[in-house]
Amino acid sequence: MLRQLHGLPGLLAALMLAVLAITGAILALAPVMDRAAAVIPADGEVSVAELAGRVVNHYPGTEQIVRGASGEVIVYYYRDGQPGADLVNPMTGDRVAPYEPSPFFIWVKDLHRSFLLDDAGRMLAGTIAAVMVLLCISGILLLVRRSGGWKALLKPFTGSGGKRIHAELARFAVLGLLLSALTGSYMSAQRFGLLPEPVETGPAFPAEVSGGQPVPVATLSALMSVELGDLRELVFPYPDDPQDVYSLTTREGTGFVDQATGELLKYQPRSEGSALKQWVVSLHTGEGLWWLGLILGAAALTVPVLAVTGICIWWQRRRSPGLRPNNADVAQADTIILVGSEGNTTWGFARELHATLNKAGFQVHCSEMNALADQYPQASTLLVLTSTYGDGDAPASAQRFMARLEGFEGEKTLKYAVLGFGDRQFPNFCQFALYVDAALDKKGLARLHPIERINRCNASQFSEWGERLSEHMGVPFMLTYDPLPPATVTLELVERADYGLAVQAPTSILRFKVAGARQGWWSRFLSRKGAFPLFEAGDLLGVMPPNGEAARFYSLASSASDGILEICVRKQTDGLCSGYLYGLKPGDCINGFIRHNPEFRPAVGSHPIILIGAGAGIGPLAGFIRRNTARNPMYLYWGGRNAQSDFLYQPELGSYLNDHRLTGLNTAFSQSDEHAYVQDKLRQDQVAVRRMVDAGAQILVCGGRDMAVGVRQAIEDILKPLSTDVESLRAEGRYLEDVY
Amino acid sequence: MKKTLLAMGLAFGLTTALTMPAFAQAREVTFTTELRNYAGDGAYLALYLADANGRYQGTLWVAGGKSKYYKHLSGWARGSGLNAAEYDGLTGASLASGRTMKITLNLDDALIDSGYEIRIDTAVEDMRDHRADIAVPLTSEGSGQPQAGRGYIQSFQYDL
Numbered sequence: 001m002l003r004q005l006h007g008l009p010g011l012l013a014a015l016m017l018a019v020l021a022i023t024g025a026i027l028a029l030a031p032v033m034d035r036a037a038a039v040i041p042a043d044g045e046v047s048v049a050e051l052a053g054r055v056v057n058h059y060p061g062t063e064q065i066v067r068g069a070s071g072e073v074i075v076y077y078y079r080d081g082q083p084g085a086d087l088v089n090p091m092t093g094d095r096v097a098p099y100e101p102s103p104f105f106i107w108v109k110d111l112h113r114s115f116l117l118d119d120a121g122r123m124l125a126g127t128i129a130a131v132m133v134l135l136c137i138s139g140i141l142l143l144v145r146r147s148g149g150w151k152a153l154l155k156p157f158t159g160s161g162g163k164r165i166h167a168e169l170a171r172f173a174v175l176g177l178l179l180s181a182l183t184g185s186y187m188s189a190q191r192f193g194l195l196p197e198p199v200e201t202g203p204a205f206p207a208e209v210s211g212g213q214p215v216p217v218a219t220l221s222a223l224m225s226v227e228l229g230d231l232r233e234l235v236f237p238y239p240d241d242p243q244d245v246y247s248l249t250t251r252e253g254t255g256f257v258d259q260a261t262g263e264l265l266k267y268q269p270r271s272e273g274s275a276l277k278q279w280v281v282s283l284h285t286g287e288g289l290w291w292l293g294l295i296l297g298a299a300a301l302t303v304p305v306l307a308v309t310g311i312c313i314w315w316q317r318r319r320s321p322g323l324r325p326n327n328a329d330v331a332q333a334d335t336i337i338l339v340g341s342e343g344n345t346t347w348g349f350a351r352e353l354h355a356t357l358n359k360a361g362f363q364v365h366c367s368e369m370n371a372l373a374d375q376y377p378q379a380s381t382l383l384v385l386t387s388t389y390g391d392g393d394a395p396a397s398a399q400r401f402m403a404r405l406e407g408f409e410g411e412k413t414l415k416y417a418v419l420g421f422g423d424r425q426f427p428n429f430c431q432f433a434l435y436v437d438a439a440l441d442k443k444g445l446a447r448l449h450p451i452e453r454i455n456r457c458n459a460s461q462f463s464e465w466g467e468r469l470s471e472h473m474g475v476p477f478m479l480t481y482d483p484l485p486p487a488t489v490t491l492e493l494v495e496r497a498d499y500g501l502a503v504q505a506p507t508s509i510l511r512f513k514v515a516g517a518r519q520g521w522w523s524r525f526l527s528r529k530g531a532f533p534l535f536e537a538g539d540l541l542g543v544m545p546p547n548g549e550a551a552r553f554y555s556l557a558s559s560a561s562d563g564i565l566e567i568c569v570r571k572q573t574d575g576l577c578s579g580y581l582y583g584l585k586p587g588d589c590i591n592g593f594i595r596h597n598p599e600f601r602p603a604v605g606s607h608p609i610i611l612i613g614a615g616a617g618i619g620p621l622a623g624f625i626r627r628n629t630a631r632n633p634m635y636l637y638w639g640g641r642n643a644q645s646d647f648l649y650q651p652e653l654g655s656y657l658n659d660h661r662l663t664g665l666n667t668a669f670s671q672s673d674e675h676a677y678v679q680d681k682l683r684q685d686q687v688a689v690r691r692m693v694d695a696g697a698q699i700l701v702c703g704g705r706d707m708a709v710g711v712r713q714a715i716e717d718i719l720k721p722l723s724t725d726v727e728s729l730r731a732e733g734r735y736l737e738d739v740y
Numbered sequence: 741m742k743k744t745l746l747a748m749g750l751a752f753g754l755t756t757a758l759t760m761p762a763f764a765q766a767r768e769v770t771f772t773t774e775l776r777n778y779a780g781d782g783a784y785l786a787l788y789l790a791d792a793n794g795r796y797q798g799t800l801w802v803a804g805g806k807s808k809y810y811k812h813l814s815g816w817a818r819g820s821g822l823n824a825a826e827y828d829g830l831t832g833a834s835l836a837s838g839r840t841m842k843i844t845l846n847l848d849d850a851l852i853d854s855g856y857e858i859r860i861d862t863a864v865e866d867m868r869d870h871r872a873d874i875a876v877p878l879t880s881e882g883s884g885q886p887q888a889g890r891g892y893i894q895s896f897q898y899d900l
Contacts (some may be wrong), residue, residue: 064868076868081890101866103779110781120783202811205818235814238871241794363822445876 006138013131015306017417021303023112028297034070036426039089048226053218054093066229069287074099126188132181145390149270166309168304183284200341202254205264212260222263229437333365340386340398342371352481354570360477375409382416415448422453488591491514493584500646506571540595545577552577557619568619600738608697614639617703622649628661639668639678679714686718702738754847774840776894780864785818786890792855799827804834812863815871857888
């Protein structure tokens with residue numbers, strides 16, 4: 001609901017919002033420019049009487065003196081019957097410059113408040129401002145939900161692409177945008193009578209004036225008592241009309257001044273409503289508050305980007321899931337697939353499952369979770385594939401599922417299995433899938449297979465789940481699906497360094513270049529093909545094994561700027577893909593593609609970085625160290641088997657220590673005399689580790705699952721004296737794992 | 741823009757000021773006001789009748805819908821006291837830059853060649869106000885003679 005409230009109005013208003021925002025940002029410059037052009041005397045230095053006297057000396061035909069919100073003083077006069085307007089120096093009454101409102105700014109202002117369409121346009125602009133208020137509020141609530149709490153709003157966001165940009169920009173700008181939108185809506189509502197408008201007619205003209213001989217303006221007592229800073233406007237009497245008066249408007253009120261006696265007549269203080277209105281206008285325009293104007297202008301500049309990224313996100317979510325035509329009817333289906341998806345990624349897996357089960361002879365009905373029927377009369381199997389939104393909320397296509405489940409009448413023969421999709425880096429991994437699994441159990445349905453959770457769309461995990469499903473359903477089939485059919489490049493092995501043979505841990509550092517890549521900087525302009533896609537250490541290289549199975553992923557140990565693509569591969573016993581890679585000789589080619597993994601990166605800044613890894617897990621860590629040309633404190637704890645055999649990257653690490661890209665290196669070898677693992681070294685160093693964490697250090701762990709569990713336990717123990725733990729660090733983005 | 745006003749409305753307003761017989765002859769007068777091309781919003785205008793000393797006598801027409809801006813038409817505002825009864829039924833939309841406005845009213849014969857003058861105050865938002873942008877005597881010779889204003893008015897003429 002909240003999301004629709006954010007998305008739909010945003011979509012409709014996007015273009016107009018962008019116009020309002022860009023013009024608003026331009027207009028924000030006006031107060032700064034006015035301020036820069038103004039000569040501003042100290043407080044109390046010049047009275048209105050003095051100012052008027054000086055001005056009249058230079059401009060005998062003065063009709064009106066106006067002091068703008070930015071302090072500029074403008075004189076309107078007639079000279080030889082010709083009207084003129086000058087910006088004057090209030091200290092002397094001299095002309096500073098001719099005053100001509102910029103036609104460009106006038107046009108932009110008109111565009112900003114009425115789309116150049118007069119009243120109808122003003123109404124539209126007011127409506128758009130109100131929509132913006134709605135967008136800001138719903139956006140803040142969405143951000144809170146997405147990041148898992150108000151406090152989390154201040155921490156670094158995870159995620160990538162358009163969503164990340166949208167969230168980061170919105171976080172930066174939302175308060176400014178909200179202020180602009182609220183004040184804009186307020187002004188518009190007042191103009192169109194939706195809010196009471198303060199009466200600003202001012203006092204009635206005095207019926208009686210002294211009618212005596214006018215005296216010089218500089219001697220009028222009522223004007224002597226008003227300071228320049230309080231002046232808004234002084235209108236001179238019509239020449240040679242003794243019955244006329246000066247009209248004076250100040251910050252506090254309006255009145256008239258007798259041109260003979262200097263007496264203040266009919267003074268009327270400004271109403272509270274009118275003062276409030278003036279404040280609202282200042283907050284909106286930055287008039288007299290040039291610094292605020294600049295802040296609001298900068299915030300407004302984010303709107304076009306927010307609009308574009310917002311539309312992209314909507315489009316991604318919107319793209320029709322495109323069910324296969326052979327979707328069985330609810331009444332006939334023996335197998336039901338329900339999909340809970342936010343960005344449509346889960347639908348890809350569901351389509352593969354649908355197609356495979358169809359081929360295996362099942363009557364499959366597939367729908368979004370929101371479309372849960374009251375009953376499935378012929379069904380014996382219910383498969384639920386769902387992602388999670390935020391901290392455990394339902395994704396878009398499953399928001400009504402829990403409510404509908406209340407009225408669901410499942411046959412006792414119906415067995416179910418839930419497959420969750422998520423990212424292990426987030427707290428509450430696949431939380432919604434867990435809720436669904438529990439809810440179906442509570443409903444009295446029997447489990448066909450316990451819940452499984454797929455980490456980051458891992459294709460091989462999905463295939464493995466398929467194998468187990470196939471056993472349960474008693475029909476052989478295979479699930480092969482990669483959600484992101486990648487554009488592959490051909491990579492040629494140029495160099496390899498082998499380690500670990502003697503300790504039964506054959507591991508190689510493989511260095512590739514793009515096969516047939518043209519040399520020279522222009523090649524990237526000539527063609528995208530044959531050029532490296534952009535990547536950084538910590539990203540993943542997807543490799544297709546020769547038999548056409550789903551891709552396997554290897555952490556990259558180099559960045560595109562290194563000019564080489566480097567991975568570190570441990571040959572697994574019976575490992576299909578690792579065996580294939582291990583068997584490569586220089587000159588051999590493979591097909592691969594890059595998958596970005598921006599979550600696994602050292603933080604920017606000067607806090608210490610603690611890198612922990614074992615075996616081939618050193619790959620991305622070595623890449624991080626290589627890139628540490630800023631020489632930030634970086635410590636590596638690494639575990640191998642034997643220093644003589646599998647000390648990966650030994651020569652490189654030595655040179656990194658020498659040039660201080662690496663601050664400290666601590667190795668553990670399990671098949672040496674010390675029989676130590678990397679977690680033992682951490683415990684030995686616990687005082688130093690604790691001190692670094694206390695100083696804001698970030699920990700990055702890369703390696704096998706068992707090692708990661710051991711390290712987590714060790715760090716947990718080390719942190720005990722501190723008032724924090726691994727889970728808190730993880731939530732702050734200070735404990736990252738890349739585990740396989 | 742062409743508006744014809746009932747003789748009653750205006751004649752009545754003016755009789756009080758001029759103590760004129762109520763059965764006076766009325767005549768159709770067309771006022772044509774053309775604005776300059778200035779960069780800005782639509783102008784507010786007040787056409788009014790003043791005596792030879794410039795003292796307000798009665799409102800002929802007010803262009804501009806928002807009464808809160810009327811105080812910027814200061815000569816007229818002062819004379820009329822911004823009393824709504826003075827301009828009731830005599831208002832229309834503001835006049836955009838470069839446009840021409842034609843108003844036809846029935847005026848008492850007695851007002852012509854009697855020392856009265858037509859004045860127009862003009863104002864534009866965020867720009868200066870012009871009190872008596874134009875001030876021309878209401879005479880038979882003056883009929884059909886265009887006059888330039890000193891503010892936003894490019895030319896003004898009345899046709900008796």
